[in-house]
Amino acid sequence: MSGIYLLIALTIVFGASCILLRRRNKSFEGMICKFMASFGFISISVLGNYIDGNNARYFSLICIALMFGFCGDVFLGIKEIAPGFKKKLIPIGTGYFLIGHIFQVLAFMFLYGMNWFTLVFFALGIALAFLIIKALKMQLKGAFAGLLCVYYGMLVWKIAFAATLVIKEAIPANIMALAGACLFLISDTCLGILYFTPVKSKNLFVTAELSTYYPAQILLAMSVAFR
Numbered sequence: 001m002s003g004i005y006l007l008i009a010l011t012i013v014f015g016a017s018c019i020l021l022r023r024r025n026k027s028f029e030g031m032i033c034k035f036m037a038s039f040g041f042i043s044i045s046v047l048g049n050y051i052d053g054n055n056a057r058y059f060s061l062i063c064i065a066l067m068f069g070f071c072g073d074v075f076l077g078i079k080e081i082a083p084g085f086k087k088k089l090i091p092i093g094t095g096y097f098l099i100g101h102i103f104q105v106l107a108f109m110f111l112y113g114m115n116w117f118t119l120v121f122f123a124l125g126i127a128l129a130f131l132i133i134k135a136l137k138m139q140l141k142g143a144f145a146g147l148l149c150v151y152y153g154m155l156v157w158k159i160a161f162a163a164t165l166v167i168k169e170a171i172p173a174n175i176m177a178l179a180g181a182c183l184f185l186i187s188d189t190c191l192g193i194l195y196f197t198p199v200k201s202k203n204l205f206v207t208a209e210l211s212t213y214y215p216a217q218i219l220l221a222m223s224v225a226f227r
Helices: 002-023 027-051 053-081 083-112 116-135 142-168 172-196 202-225
Strands: none
Touching: 002 027, 002 202, 027 053, 027 202, 053 083, 053 202, 083 142, 083 172, 116 142, 116 172, 142 172, 172 202
């Protein structure tokens, strides 16, 4: 088990380094640390499955989710050094993250089956996203606005689904999955404000977004090892 704690520590170091570098406007160095942290998430889940291979299907789905998240990080990271492609890279990165969240929900379904009631929260999340876009006057139009509403609906649904896991079995892995799902919602809300509103205190939102994103991914990866 000591190996996984070392991986967690290294991933935290890279995540913290990314936050500090981004605050100092060192985009390239921050991007490298972000990629290393993303690689750390996947490594934690792989080693977790090595430690306990009794949940191979759950591991496989979570690992796929983390790999799509890694691709999302790559596309969103590239825009830091190639801002001219920002309008193209953000939708692509968002799409990859959305697929990652879908695989996370599929992993939850594998554990205890489908809970149809939770779909109500998917609809509520879409409605909430629509209200946030209107209230904050976000600069979004057409298909991409629709994509973000579906994306937000998926985040809210994932929280509801993870909550049912804890209700059914309050083990550390399920609690980690729920905590990670909640942190994802905070992280992506901050990211939406950062990207699509003329916010002045950018460093504040960058710090809030990354400070919740890294724990969310780490907790999700740890849910493989501690199941």
